[in-house]
Amino acid sequence: MTATENTEPESPEVDPGVPFTLNGVELHANEGELLISAAERHGVHIPHFCYHPRMTPVGMCRMCLVEVDGGRGPSLQPSCMLPVTPNMIVNTESEPTTKAQDGVLELLLINHPLDCPVCDKGGECPLQDNAYAFGPGESRFVEEKRHYEKPIPISDLVYLDRERCILCDRCTRFADEVAGDPLIHFIDRGSQTQVNTFPEHEFSSYFSGNTVQICPVGALTAQPYRFAARPWDLSETESTSMVDSTGARVALHSSQNRLVRIQGVDSEATNWGWLSDKERFIYEATDSPDRITEPLVRDGSGEPVRTRWNSAIKKAVEALTTASDPRRIGVIGGARLTLESQYAWAKLLKGLGAIDNIDAQLGDGLPADVVMGLPKATIASACAPGGVVVLLGADPKEELPTLYLRLRHAVQSDGVSLIEMSPRQTSFGASVAARLNPLPGSAGQIASALADGMVGTSIGGISSGELTTAHELLTSDRPVTIIVGRGNLAESADVVVSAIAALRRLVPNATFLTALRRGNIHGALEMGLTPGYLPGGRPLGTALAGWEMAPPSAGLDAEGILRAAAQGSLDTLVLLGADPLRDFPDHTLAAAAFERVGTVISIDSFLTASTDRADVILPAAMFGEVDGTFMNLEGRISPVQAKVTSPGQAWPDWMIAAEFAQAAGGDLGFGTLAEVRADISASVPAFADVDWETEGASSDGSVVETGGSIELSLTETAPIPPADDYGLRLVVDRKLWDNGTMISSSASLGDLVDDAVLTLAPADLERLGGQSGQEAQVSIAGGDSHPIVVKADGRIRPGVAHIPFGVNGVQAQELLTAGEPVVDVRVQV
């Protein structure tokens, strides 16, 4: 290319950076780079405790002192607080440096107990390592050490041993700066300084486990891992968390073929090393007594009886092949599976079985064409400094907590402006730039007003000021990312879709993150576990070798399948790791469906409410036990790895699909995982170039083009009529800790689930004559009353009643009616 005068950035001379001398070698640092990280990048490790690359340096521990000559003679300076300046001369091995390291370590160890043999950190402890490598080797301190009560639980999941704490400020900084839950702090002064919680407030953060991982000593230990193993008998594999659709990178640690720990891996693209406690501790479920370990078939008396794989599969295949019409078969679930298993099941059902009543979403997501067809953003692009993010979905802290941490960082530190259009206030609190929490049903209307520029007056209770700010942000030339999801299960997905349509009219270049919470849901849709599509987002009817039997017209979604079952027009229902009886946001419909459906075949890892009704129950291997691939909400694929063997006779799902095919006299064309992958590469263009073997080499995985060539034409629907005077419009959303199968099966997490509370605006509660904390009755028109505790909450808009989904007590799904645009409830005190 020919260089012209005015393209200076293209000049071949790359800025070499800031020159400095490290241990006699001349090197370059990046502009503003801290000495400690510049040295690390050049292969010189400076010992440290408090410095953490993902947090602000604070210079608490003094372990990183090195001798620096910035032009005024050498002096000892903390390298974690010191950006490299031109021509700085650094010596990390000089006598003053080593003397300082000796001194710091001797001081740190003065009050440090000799707990290593009983300390969970022993064997992987930076304090041990640094004391060995840089310490004096000898203590001159013979006096009694400082004592505290041995570990005190600071939350249900984390124990604190203050004797071991070296006051590095990592945990407290994390809680405050990264998680935004400043619930632990330093208290007292001098040698009595200690980390502690506030009286009466435990450290109940969704992210508490990260403090255990980053504590450079064993002061913070995790209750589920306490004494479970020692570092030298752990073996480790890197994998991808399938807990939610963020796809955080994790390291699975096992001992004696048992998963005992999950640690976050620093992936630049996704989780930056952080994990939610759900992602971190969910491995406990693999050991649960509720695991299904053998095929079960219900006998004449209705009892599930252990049987052999052969006969169980024969029974299941009979039920599938004797149905008079593939349209009388429905399949729900699949988001828990790996990409390969999803493909195998899609090929079995659609390609071989001509079944298209398949839905991996349980009526709580968004239409598949929208999810696949919207132009995708990445987490990095959404969080890039200076952007604008519209939150048109649930509170990400509850549904996709690691994504929340990334967004929070972007908003707090990188000047990203957040427009909140979620059905209720989210955890971003006061840091949102514009707060537009539409009343249930009116998100489309608000978005249309923004698109039309009608922001001069307040609309639907949202002030003109907020609307104007939002409008200005969206029409500025800053890049816009819209995070879409289902923030309200009591509102139909059409409302979200119409808001998307309007926002796209206003910002045609906007990119999207589809914040669906179910683990591998994006993979499921991409692999064809959704009505109307073949893998790769191609519509039914596309010619595809091996898929010749695929039906010509689209089948039913989950709601349609359950309706068909309830009407008696479904012979067989297949559940792929789904529990509609507990999970579908319309319990009445789900119960009616299970009442009338013919045969239920459940392929699951756990016994659930729905497997209790299943005629054939097949044990599936789960996360941590299977190899495969995961696709996150960006379309990023990264490997999922097996660490332990599955219990009993559980199989990976793709193998079960292959066995089904064989039992039915067909052939899916693969018998190994590599063959499944080759088949995917051959039949899905976006995967043609995927090198499955090296996919795991980088923690970041790679983004594949999803959704093929779906052309979206979305409509902005008319506003929904206002609620009557008695009614409150319902917002039902998810909490991180719910009674989902995995959480209930994890010994330490099951108890974290809250009781259902109905929150409403203080004015509404006053109007009803109720008191915060009292019991009230909630009902839908013509439905039963359910007792529930009510609370006033200033963050809830007048006219709205909020109930969390799937927690203890009142089951919100009993108040929901699938297909209704909004749900109004009556609250009586």
Add this chain to the structure above:
Amino acid sequence: MGYFEGFGVTLKKWGEGVTTKEYRGGRTNRKGEISSKDQKAPKPERVHGRHVLNKYEDGMEKCIGCELCAGVCPANCIYVRGKDNPVDDPKSPGERFGYVYEINYLRCIHCDMCVEACPTEAITESKLFEFSFTNRSDAIYTKDELLVDDKGMPQHLPWEDWRPGEDQHTSGWMRATAPSGKASYLGTGWSGELGYGVREGDLPQDEKDASVRDHVTVDEHDDHGDHH
């Protein structure tokens, strides 16, 4: 050739008598007694036999389930799992106790690395090596079998040949190095132990080295111990 020479060696040795002939495996006669001729040869005081798990004088277990012994074992024959000490019924002082403790004697080479590694003098070796088993599960000693009894003495398992007085010398002072790991340690003290109390500290290493040297010049057959 060579074939009959082998028999020759056997015949010659037959005539010489057997060095271990005093020991006949502790077989009992009809009256259930061991023959008075069935004598074990004396052992040096630091001989490595089957392990014991010691207790403190108050009966608490010394093992804290730290797995250091398992980690250091070159034969990989120790399996330990720790657990939170039950608050109302603690098994050992402190937070953690050895919940599972197993040694597989089909693999143990009696190197005593575990004894060296143990930070609490919980695991030591007795002098007993006269034990044999007829099945694998007997060979894997569990914590219940390894723990000393209420008097601090090793348990006598059915397939072990214990003789009077052999219970002694099982405890902490079998260790060769000081807890600090330094060869030049002075007067190592031992924690109190059920059945033995607090033992006297070892001599400073240089004095000890001298005493060993003297000992060797006096008795060249050090292998056979003091009592020979």
